[in-house]
Amino acid sequence: MTDAAESSVFPDRTLFLPFVLKEGQISELIGNSFRILPFPEPECAKINSRERGFFMIYTCTLNPSLDYYMEFDKVELGKTNRSSLEYYEAGGKGINVSIVLNNLMIPSRALGFVGGFTKDFFISLLQKYEYIEPVFTFIEGHTRINVKVKGDLLETELNAKGPSITEEDMRMMLRRVERLNRSDIFVLSGNCPDNLVDLTEKMIQLCIENDVKFVLDVNHELLLRLLKYKPFLVRPNIEDLETMFDEVIADQKQLIHAGRRCAELGAENVILMMGKDGSLLINQDGVYHANSIDAEVVNSVGAADSMIAGFVMNYLRSRDIITTFKYANCCGIATAFSKGMATREKIESLYDEILVTKIDENEEA
Numbered sequence: 001m002t003d004a005a006e007s008s009v010f011p012d013r014t015l016f017l018p019f020v021l022k023e024g025q026i027s028e029l030i031g032n033s034f035r036i037l038p039f040p041e042p043e044c045a046k047i048n049s050r051e052r053g054f055f056m057i058y059t060c061t062l063n064p065s066l067d068y069y070m071e072f073d074k075v076e077l078g079k080t081n082r083s084s085l086e087y088y089e090a091g092g093k094g095i096n097v098s099i100v101l102n103n104l105m106i107p108s109r110a111l112g113f114v115g116g117f118t119k120d121f122f123i124s125l126l127q128k129y130e131y132i133e134p135v136f137t138f139i140e141g142h143t144r145i146n147v148k149v150k151g152d153l154l155e156t157e158l159n160a161k162g163p164s165i166t167e168e169d170m171r172m173m174l175r176r177v178e179r180l181n182r183s184d185i186f187v188l189s190g191n192c193p194d195n196l197v198d199l200t201e202k203m204i205q206l207c208i209e210n211d212v213k214f215v216l217d218v219n220h221e222l223l224l225r226l227l228k229y230k231p232f233l234v235r236p237n238i239e240d241l242e243t244m245f246d247e248v249i250a251d252q253k254q255l256i257h258a259g260r261r262c263a264e265l266g267a268e269n270v271i272l273m274m275g276k277d278g279s280l281l282i283n284q285d286g287v288y289h290a291n292s293i294d295a296e297v298v299n300s301v302g303a304a305d306s307m308i309a310g311f312v313m314n315y316l317r318s319r320d321i322i323t324t325f326k327y328a329n330c331c332g333i334a335t336a337f338s339k340g341m342a343t344r345e346k347i348e349s350l351y352d353e354i355l356v357t358k359i360d361e362n363e364e365a
């Protein structure tokens, strides 16, 4: 339909007032990019000064969602259930990555298609995030509403299919991605409708032409197709891997085997989440394990997105994959054990509780 304003949906965003450093601010913006500032505490936040540079993180959510949370004391299928609390959040996997980056005071630009009767409300929900600049492409169809049911049973998510996207909308999105610069990071997250597969491939090709590192957290068909472009980070879940490689994954050894196949097909870093058993990182240096912590999971929505935010953020400041993996786990766990998305305080309070160990290849074989 129509293009969003050339730049931001919030034209007066403070994102572009880079030189006012607030207490605790950890990034400095210059024009279209930023650098993470050194900050003294905690240890995990130290920056490798050799690598300090300027960049922008772009998250891209092709099918964002207005997440409608409904809480119930008890849910009975086949009966009328009455909620005890309900609220809305702007959602979609890439949007959640931007929200956690925001909580870490890291600016990002959120790309995505939004439209219809839900559009203005969706955008208004993002207004509270000072470090997110939405750069949306407006479409005719309605931004979907995903229902998240929290009750006495397991959390249940009802995710809608979402609107259709026209060729013109796609061209608009490509024009935005074309503008990314070397050292920027592009995070493509969330379900990709079938007719957008070619679009995503073109976006990734543009990233490669412009020497932009990219992260993929997408459905398995798309992941399999895009691995050859050598993503910096991927995060398939077990079901994705089982479908991708047509095999059953029953234990950690089989999971590692499938993760290695992703790496062989091109992924630089593969994160595999295993719930209470922690998570794995697989790359050309080996296989690493990070523990989880023993506490009650209160929120499973967005934990994986938080891990990606933490991975990207810590990699940019340290270029050290092991502390980056550790920090990513703090972010994922902080969201899983909080109501809402991880806060910086919660993330950093977990840092000493997470231990990353290299898995002995012989033992594991």
Ligand SMILES: O=P(O)(O)OC[C@@]1(O)O[C@H](CO)[C@@H](O)[C@@H]1O
Binding pocket: 063, 065, 067, 090, 091, 092, 093, 096, 146, 157, 159, 189, 190, 191, 192, 301, 302, 303, 304, 305
């Ligand atoms: O339908 P998709 O794109 O796979 O997932 C969408 C979604 O479930 O993912 C986020 C949590 O990761 C939610 O904010 C959102 O509703």
